[in-house]
Amino acid sequence: MKGKLTFTIIKPGAVANEHIGPILKIINEKGFHIAAMRMTRLSVKQAQEFYAVHKERPFYDSLVEFMSSGPIVVAILEKENAVEEYRKIVGATDPSKADEGTIRKLFAESMQRNAVHGSDSDENAMIECDFFFNRSERFYKDQDCCW
Numbered sequence: 284m285k286g287k288l289t290f291t292i293i294k295p296g297a298v299a300n301e302h303i304g305p306i307l308k309i310i311n312e313k314g315f316h317i318a319a320m321r322m323t324r325l326s327v328k329q330a331q332e333f334y335a336v337h338k339e340r341p342f343y344d345s346l347v348e349f350m351s352s353g354p355i356v357v358a359i360l361e362k363e364n365a366v367e368e369y370r371k372i373v374g375a376t377d378p379s380k381a382d383e384g385t386i387r388k389l390f391a392e393s394m395q396r397n398a399v400h401g402s403d404s405d406e407n408a409m410i411e412c413d414f415f416f417n418r419s420e421r422f423y424k425d426q427d428c429c430w
């Protein structure tokens with residue numbers, strides 16, 4: 284799968300603001316295939332685990348509280364060079380620094396409530412896909428993606 288998959292979350296703020304449809308439209312228009320998708324809600328424990336790499340950061344507790352505060356949409360996205368291509372259309376973590384037309388520029392409310400998550404490496408994409416989806420829930424276009 285290396286290079287072909289990434290993982291995204293449409294975060295609670297964007298879901299609450301009815302931005303699921305507009306965000307998925309951008310994802311499709313930019314050439315990503317949605318290989319798996321589900322609406323769900325993280326428990327506090329799941330949010331702590333998902334963001335464990337940030338546990339020493341000052342914003343960790345508030346991030347965990349936010350990410351477990353309401354429903355989210357989780358998805359596996361398929362495209363050549365998926366991790367990098369998706370980070371490009373997501374935009375900078377701080378929406379005030381995000382480029383025009385990026386998902387965060389369009390839909391983020393703040394640095395924390397920044398609309399979507401996107402994996403930062405192939406390795407983390409695999410870990411994050413496995414966190415939410417089993418094999419029977421994945422519908423790849425390219426069979427090379429099956430790992």
Ligand code: ADP
Nearest residue numbers: 337342346375376394395396397399400401403
């Ligand atoms: P990214 O999501 O762009 O990869 P990070 O991995 O650095 O960013 O951070 C994970 C998430 O933590 C961000 O998407 C954002 O929701 C939140 N976050 C990051 N930095 C801050 C901050 N300084 N204050 C509040 N929330 C933050």
Ligand code: MG
Nearest residue numbers: 400401402403
């Ligand atoms: Mg990150």
